[in-house]
Amino acid sequence: MITAEWKPIEEMVGYLRGHKKVLVIGCATCVAECAAGGEREVETLAPLLAMAMQNDGNPIEVKSATLERQCEPEFLEAIAEAAAEADAIVSVACGIGMQLVAERYADTSLYPGVNTTSLSIREEPGLWTSRCAACGDCVLGFTFGLCPVARCAKSLQNGPCGGTRTNGMCEINEDTPCIWRLIVERATARGRLEDLTKVRPPKNWSNSPAGGPKRMLREDLRS
Amino acid sequence: MANNSTADFQPQITLLYCRQSLAAEAKPVQGNRSGDGFSARLVLLPCSSKVQLPHLMRLLEQGSDGLQIAACPEKACQHLVGSNRAEKRIARGRELLEQVGMGAERLGLDRGAGLSLDDLMEMAGQRAEAVRALGPNPMKGV
Numbered sequence: 001m002i003t004a005e006w007k008p009i010e011e012m013v014g015y016l017r018g019h020k021k022v023l024v025i026g027c028a029t030c031v032a033e034c035a036a037g038g039e040r041e042v043e044t045l046a047p048l049l050a051m052a053m054q055n056d057g058n059p060i061e062v063k064s065a066t067l068e069r070q071c072e073p074e075f076l077e078a079i080a081e082a083a084a085e086a087d088a089i090v091s092v093a094c095g096i097g098m099q100l101v102a103e104r105y106a107d108t109s110l111y112p113g114v115n116t117t118s119l120s121i122r123e124e125p126g127l128w129t130s131r132c133a134a135c136g137d138c139v140l141g142f143t144f145g146l147c148p149v150a151r152c153a154k155s156l157q158n159g160p161c162g163g164t165r166t167n168g169m170c171e172i173n174e175d176t177p178c179i180w181r182l183i184v185e186r187a188t189a190r191g192r193l194e195d196l197t198k199v200r201p202p203k204n205w206s207n208s209p210a211g212g213p214k215r216m217l218r219e220d221l222r223s
Numbered sequence: 224m225a226n227n228s229t230a231d232f233q234p235q236i237t238l239l240y241c242r243q244s245l246a247a248e249a250k251p252v253q254g255n256r257s258g259d260g261f262s263a264r265l266v267l268l269p270c271s272s273k274v275q276l277p278h279l280m281r282l283l284e285q286g287s288d289g290l291q292i293a294a295c296p297e298k299a300c301q302h303l304v305g306s307n308r309a310e311k312r313i314a315r316g317r318e319l320l321e322q323v324g325m326g327a328e329r330l331g332l333d334r335g336a337g338l339s340l341d342d343l344m345e346m347a348g349q350r351a352e353a354v355r356a357l358g359p360n361p362m363k364g365v
Binding site (some may be wrong): 008009010020040043044046047048049051052054055056058 | 275276277280281284295319320322324325352361362365
């Protein structure tokens with residue numbers, strides 16, 4: 001899922017000064033799963049913003065809604081009436097959803113209520129960890145299903161580096177396992193450790209986000 | 224933080240209490256009660272874990288001066304971890320209230336077993352005292 005975290009409320013207050021009618025919108029998909037932007041979080045944030053703005057000396061009227069998805073145009077129509085009445089929208093969806101809202105309701109100021117942070121799994125209740133970096137050239141087939149791009153602090157393509165702690169954790173973050181240790185362990189368990197010594201073609205980084213904005217075209221799906 | 228404190232401030236406390244924390248012979252009560260220098264609205268819950276942040280924040284947005292949760296002792300929760308979950312949510316809620324300038328003391332949780340109506344009102348009174356220093360809820364009447 002795409003994960004996000006609330007921005008500091010103080011930052012949101014700064015955005016909203018001068019506005020009078022605010023619509024807080026969430027998304028019932030990824031950001032709901034990571035407890036940042038689902039209905040529960042929207043219905044928590046909306047009254048908090050009302051209280052924060054009241055205490056700031058800039059009272060606002062706050063309404064709220066949670067869309068099934070903010071990243072699909074069809075679902076945005078559900079808030080057309082509320083958006084028309086608002087002079088500002090706070091979105092707690094990921095950056096993708098926020099931008100679609102900004103595009104659909106271009107006459108209304110849109111502010112982010114969250115920072116979009118990663119592509120993660122919920123590892124255990126209350127803990128989300130990265131699993132994918134959308135690098136555009138997946139190597140999971142070589143690395144026994146463990147991603148060294150998202151899960152190695154150095155995104156090493158051959159590892160481990162010399163910094164693995166004696167307990168098998170990463171030298172950069174003691175709470176993060178060295179992914180190359182796990183790759184080696186999994187390869188060993190499958191009796192295929194020597195596969196890791198094979199020479200692989202260079203990774204194609206030009207298809208990663210660093211290669212500029214992505215544009216994916218499928219002629220067979222176009223109307 | 225807004226300080227609207229007045230000498231005659233009578234805090235309005237909403238007290239949400241777990242049914243299981245009551246004494247066996249006690250009759251569950253709901254509704255408004257008057258205390259010494261405060262008023263309390265008692266709300267019965269099947270378990271303290273039923274409290275969710277949206278409900279708590281809406282109650283404060285609607286003008287309640289303070290919220291008090293009455294939960295069972297940690298080892299006595301009928302749902303095993305219900306009161307612990309409630310406690311964590313209250314801690315998070317207090318952090319958020321501090322961030323928005325309302326003051327963490329507007330929200331609190333205490334544990335107890337075999338409680339009577341007097342015990343519940345005493346808890347509400349303690350929350351009222353904690354809230355008194357903060358003054359009336361600035362959302363009152365908005």
